[in-house]
Amino acid sequence: MGQIVTNDGQNVSGSPKNDSLNDTLKRANEAFIKEQQNIFKNVWVPVCHESELLNPYDFRTSSIGNDNIIICRAPDGKVNALLNVCPHRGMLIERRPQGSFLEGQASGNPKRITCMFHAWQFDMRGNCVYVAREKEGYQDRFCKDDAGLRRLRCSVGFGGFVWVNMSDQPVALLEEWIGGALSPIMRQISSSPLEVVHYHKEIIQTGYKDEILNGLERNAGLAANLFFPFGHFASHNADEKTVPNGENKFPAPNATKSVKVNLFPGYIFHLSGPTLHVSTITPVSQNQVMVENRGLAPTSDSEQERLARSKHYNSIFGPFRPLKSEGPTPNGKPESNSPELSKHYNEEWVRWMEKHYNENGSLTNRVVAQGQKANPNLESEASGPKVVVVGASHAGIAFADKLRKNNFTGPIAIFDRQVGGPMERPPLSKGFLLGGGEIVESKSLLRQKKWYKTNKVRLKTQSIVHSVDTKQKTITVNNGVVVNYDKLVIASGAKPRELPDTVGVANAFTLRQPSDANAIRQAANNADSVVIIGGGYIGLEVAASLRKKGMVVSVIEAAERILARVASKPLAEHFQKLHEKHGVNIFTGIGVDKINHEDGIFAGVVLSDGNEIKADMLITGIGVFPDSKLAADAGIETQREDGGAILVDEAMQTSVKDVYAIGDVSIRRDQSLAVESVHNAQETASIAAAAITNNALPAIQTPWFWSDQYDTKLQSVGIVPVGESDIYQVARPGKKEGGISFWSYRDENLIAVEVVNDPATYMEARQCLDTKQSPDPKQISNRSYSPIDSGGARS
Amino acid sequence: MTNASAVEIEKKIEKIIYRTALALDDNDWKSWFDLCDDAFFYSITSFSPEINKKMTYFSGNKKELVGLMDMLPKHNTDHSPLHRHTSVYTVEVADEGQSAKAISSVTIYQNMLDGINSHLDSGESRLFVIGKYFDEFKIEDGNPKFLSRETKLDNRRLDKGSHWPL
Ligand SMILES: Cc1cc2nc3c(=O)[nH]c(=O)nc-3n(C[C@H](O)[C@H](O)[C@H](O)COP(=O)(O)OP(=O)(O)OC[C@H]3O[C@@H](n4cnc5c(N)ncnc54)[C@H](O)[C@@H]3O)c2cc1C
Numbered sequence: 001m002g003q004i005v006t007n008d009g010q011n012v013s014g015s016p017k018n019d020s021l022n023d024t025l026k027r028a029n030e031a032f033i034k035e036q037q038n039i040f041k042n043v044w045v046p047v048c049h050e051s052e053l054l055n056p057y058d059f060r061t062s063s064i065g066n067d068n069i070i071i072c073r074a075p076d077g078k079v080n081a082l083l084n085v086c087p088h089r090g091m092l093i094e095r096r097p098q099g100s101f102l103e104g105q106a107s108g109n110p111k112r113i114t115c116m117f118h119a120w121q122f123d124m125r126g127n128c129v130y131v132a133r134e135k136e137g138y139q140d141r142f143c144k145d146d147a148g149l150r151r152l153r154c155s156v157g158f159g160g161f162v163w164v165n166m167s168d169q170p171v172a173l174l175e176e177w178i179g180g181a182l183s184p185i186m187r188q189i190s191s192s193p194l195e196v197v198h199y200h201k202e203i204i205q206t207g208y209k210d211e212i213l214n215g216l217e218r219n220a221g222l223a224a225n226l227f228f229p230f231g232h233f234a235s236h237n238a239d240e241k242t243v244p245n246g247e248n249k250f251p252a253p254n255a256t257k258s259v260k261v262n263l264f265p266g267y268i269f270h271l272s273g274p275t276l277h278v279s280t281i282t283p284v285s286q287n288q289v290m291v292e293n294r295g296l297a298p299t300s301d302s303e304q305e306r307l308a309r310s311k312h313y314n315s316i317f318g319p320f321r322p323l324k325s326e327g328p329t330p331n332g333k334p335e336s337n338s339p340e341l342s343k344h345y346n347e348e349w350v351r352w353m354e355k356h357y358n359e360n361g362s363l364t365n366r367v368v369a370q371g372q373k374a375n376p377n378l379e380s381e382a383s384g385p386k387v388v389v390v391g392a393s394h395a396g397i398a399f400a401d402k403l404r405k406n407n408f409t410g411p412i413a414i415f416d417r418q419v420g421g422p423m424e425r426p427p428l429s430k431g432f433l434l435g436g437g438e439i440v441e442s443k444s445l446l447r448q449k450k451w452y453k454t455n456k457v458r459l460k461t462q463s464i465v466h467s468v469d470t471k472q473k474t475i476t477v478n479n480g481v482v483v484n485y486d487k488l489v490i491a492s493g494a495k496p497r498e499l500p501d502t503v504g505v506a507n508a509f510t511l512r513q514p515s516d517a518n519a520i521r522q523a524a525n526n527a528d529s530v531v532i533i534g535g536g537y538i539g540l541e542v543a544a545s546l547r548k549k550g551m552v553v554s555v556i557e558a559a560e561r562i563l564a565r566v567a568s569k570p571l572a573e574h575f576q577k578l579h580e581k582h583g584v585n586i587f588t589g590i591g592v593d594k595i596n597h598e599d600g601i602f603a604g605v606v607l608s609d610g611n612e613i614k615a616d617m618l619i620t621g622i623g624v625f626p627d628s629k630l631a632a633d634a635g636i637e638t639q640r641e642d643g644g645a646i647l648v649d650e651a652m653q654t655s656v657k658d659v660y661a662i663g664d665v666s667i668r669r670d671q672s673l674a675v676e677s678v679h680n681a682q683e684t685a686s687i688a689a690a691a692i693t694n695n696a697l698p699a700i701q702t703p704w705f706w707s708d709q710y711d712t713k714l715q716s717v718g719i720v721p722v723g724e725s726d727i728y729q730v731a732r733p734g735k736k737e738g739g740i741s742f743w744s745y746r747d748e749n750l751i752a753v754e755v756v757n758d759p760a761t762y763m764e765a766r767q768c769l770d771t772k773q774s775p776d777p778k779q780i781s782n783r784s785y786s787p788i789d790s791g792g793a794r795s
Numbered sequence: 796m797t798n799a800s801a802v803e804i805e806k807k808i809e810k811i812i813y814r815t816a817l818a819l820d821d822n823d824w825k826s827w828f829d830l831c832d833d834a835f836f837y838s839i840t841s842f843s844p845e846i847n848k849k850m851t852y853f854s855g856n857k858k859e860l861v862g863l864m865d866m867l868p869k870h871n872t873d874h875s876p877l878h879r880h881t882s883v884y885t886v887e888v889a890d891e892g893q894s895a896k897a898i899s900s901v902t903i904y905q906n907m908l909d910g911i912n913s914h915l916d917s918g919e920s921r922l923f924v925i926g927k928y929f930d931e932f933k934i935e936d937g938n939p940k941f942l943s944r945e946t947k948l949d950n951r952r953l954d955k956g957s958h959w960p961l
């Protein structure tokens with residue numbers, strides 16, 4: 001490693017001084033990422049002008065933060081904004097800055113947006129209209145109706161600009177967001193159709209904030225300042241102290257008034273004499289910003305008028321304008337001639353960065369009021385109490401489904417932080433990982449798009465619920481959007497445990513969400529070997545999937561055997577043999593002492609016996625913990641003060657009235673062991689739905705579970721109390737070759753049954769446990785003995 | 796007009812274009828203006844595929860240009876010198892040898908002097924802009940003078956510190 005030596009010859013490599021430089025850079029980078037996340041993904045951005053896509057099928061591409069977007073004009077003239085990313089494999093679709101889809105392209109049909117990679121086609125609203133080899137490749141598992149481009153919030157207005165907000169739930173509607181800020185120039189810029197006549201961009205070697213604050217210097221001569229909510233402000237050179245209310249026509253070619261409106265965080269509308277100059281920022285890095293400059297004029301201009309405006313525009317805003325000698329500012333820092341403007345801007349910036357969006361209450365109220373306006377469906381189409389669900393996975397979706405099946409007519413809104421339609425989790429460790437070929441994720445959707453519409457369930461993805469106020473009965477989502485509820489259902493599930501040494505290491509993964517599975521799948525396509533820490537179901541399923549891909553797979557389990565917490569010993573031995581037969585290296589009773597990485601990329605592990613296993617990627621599958629922080633922070637009782645599952649009664653109600661918890665995040669007070677399974681998610685969902693609709697609570701079924709590894713299907717019913725010495729298993733041969741089941745007993749009482757490749761026996765076992773029958777343990781190993789109605793009742 | 800004189804005029808036009816490049820490289824505005832007719836008109840234009848329009852970035856007649864050049868020292872411009880590489884592609888003499896048009900390619904490099912941090916940047920050469928000159932000439936007594944020059948740029952990204960004439 002290189003050394004850093006100061007002028008006076010001291011080596012400061014690794015000294016606190018040197019660390020602090022790294023820290024500063026790291027902090028700057030973190031702040032940049034946070035700005036992208038907190039600010040740019042949530043504000044309204046004027047991405048282009050409607051004159052840049054004049055005709056049906058015209059398009060314009062742009063980017064907000066690191067998202068590529070495409071704006072197109074539909075045949076009905078409406079302008080739509082879409083994510084310019086193909087839902088098939090996430091490739092960028094359209095690369096030209098501007099153009100038309102009217103005529104066919106080399107790689108695309110007329111009137112279609114075509115992805116050049118595998119020729120999926122979309123219409124101007126983003127609907128997927130053609131999937132290559134849809135029927136042959138996907139049979140019924142996938143339908144193009146489910147695979148549109150992501151539609152973004154988009155409005156055209158305020159002088160014909162196209163405004164896009166990346167958030168599905170902006171803190172304010174466009175009109176609210178701009179408020180009165182553009183009113184000083186509104187009459188002029190809306191009086192006649194405008195067109196962009198000038199465009200140039202520049203990359204400036206400074207952060208966007210400094211660029212904007214520096215620009216306030218150039219407000220010299222604009223005497224009066226006006227302040228607006230959301231950090232916007234305007235400056236002008238008119239005599240009036242109030243908002244100048246210009247004439248109801250675009251300024252004449254000899255006009256001299258100047259009004260400059262700064263919209264937060266850096267979109268400037270400057271009506272300067274006879275021209276409208278609009279500059280927009282796109283941050284590139286913490287010290288680089290791209291500024292796009294547009295000059296606009298009325299479409300009705302004569303050649304003479306256009307020339308006069310153009311001369312004026314170029315002398316002030318053009319790339320070859322003479323730069324006035326303004327003299328340096330003392331110490332080179334941006335110093336505004338209007339400190340109040342910088343203050344107003346900075347205060348807004350801090351609000352977004354710290355998410356104090358409901359600081360003084362006023363904004364929160366505004367947002368609530370506007371939120372209700374923005375979602376009329378919620379209020380008008382349905383009547384009854386309003387149910388809000390946190391978490392759109394197995395539990396949350398099953399709950400909404402049951403609620404509707406119980407004839408609940410009130411509004412239902414489900415919030416989830418995930419991107420895209422909610423997906424089943426079980427396939428993520430199984431078939432999904434083998435994908436990358438023809439398997440399309442959409443077959444694993446928990447519900448197809450139509451279901452939400454038919455059942456009037458409002459799904460809000462990419463929406464993080466930050467807090468719950470159980471007194472006000474509200475939740476706060478993303479940047480301060482406040483939503484009220486009558487009944488709240490927390491279905492926030494569980495999070496995978498991580499090994500601290502793996503945090504931040506590239507090619508080291510855990511698996512819980514679709515995005516994790518996608519990342520693993522992609523890494524596996526470029527890897528030959530994998531270490532899996534944890535020999536539970538998820539670890540073993542992943543081992544089977546990656547082995548099928550031909551990778552060298554090593555599973556490390558600290559306990560004496562695999563499946564130590566969840567399955568009987570004979571079943572675990574069965575699976576150990578199965579994996580060994582397929583060539584998986586299983587290490588049991590051994591820990592991991594060290595995670596090795598090279599340049600931050602996972603390289604291997606050192607076991608507690610000193611042996612090293614080198615591999616290209618790592619997957620940690622060592623269990624989960626309930627994601628109950630939201631509830632704990634709201635004062636809802638959890639197993640321990642510092643977390644654990646949310647405690648619920650037999651109706652799934654938490655310690656707070658009208659707040660329920662279901663699925664992996666919950667545990668009944670009378671239960672000692674949390675069950676993390678799809679069945680538990682569905683059952684707890686049914687109970688809560690019944691309780692909320694005042695129906696009788698459904699009977700609790702015996703828990704069941706399944707796992708697929710290679711071509712072996714495990715189905716288990718009942719819970720095997722693995723740590724208890726008085727439990728024993730009897731093996732029963734299967735009806736077909738390769739089938740076997742393990743019946744767990746305490747004395748003569750049947751407790752649980754684990755069935756391998758024998759669905760008929762599984763059905764019998766389930767019936768026994770549901771009807772509290774205990775077939776004779778001495779005879780169960782005999783294939784000709786029927787376990788059903790054999791006379792043994794459980795005590 | 797004889798063929799020989801047309802060839803002669805073409806040669807003269809090539810020469811005047813190259814002499815202009817040298818004068819501009821040296822910021823010798825006077826020598827440049829001396830090669831221009833009083834009715835000379837200069838513009839920098841570009842076609843933007845982004846907005847699908849032809850744009851004018853700069854324009855002025857001789858009088859305005861002279862005025863602007865006089866102001867130059869008072870302006871806070873980038874001091875990095877520009878160097879042009881020009882190739883004359885076509886010269887078309889018309890009107891019985893009274894006028895001509897020429898198209899030349901132009902590539903302009905910027906030899907850094909100021910930069911963001913002159914300590915690091917000065918001395919480096921960067922590609923500044925690319926484009927073509929579309930020139931029109933008035934020919935009197937066999938001697939061409941510039942009537943107009945349109946510098947058609949391909950660049951639409953022009954970072955801070957851009958300056959002219961190009
Ligand atoms: C890879 C894998 C394979 C599995 N295989 C099987 C199997 O074969 N059989 C079986 O029975 N079970 C299996 N399971 C377990 C099963 O999937 C879980 O028990 C089930 O998903 C639990 O559902 P849930 O809705 O309670 O929680 P989760 O599935 O964890 O979902 C919780 C949701 O809440 C969201 N959320 C949390 N907090 C917030 C917040 N503050 N704001 C917004 N959203 C929030 C999360 O984004 C998440 O989408 C598997 C699990 C995994 C991960």
Ligand code: FES
Pocket residue numbers: 086087088089090091115116117118119120
């Ligand atoms: S990535 Fe677009 S069609 Fe495959």
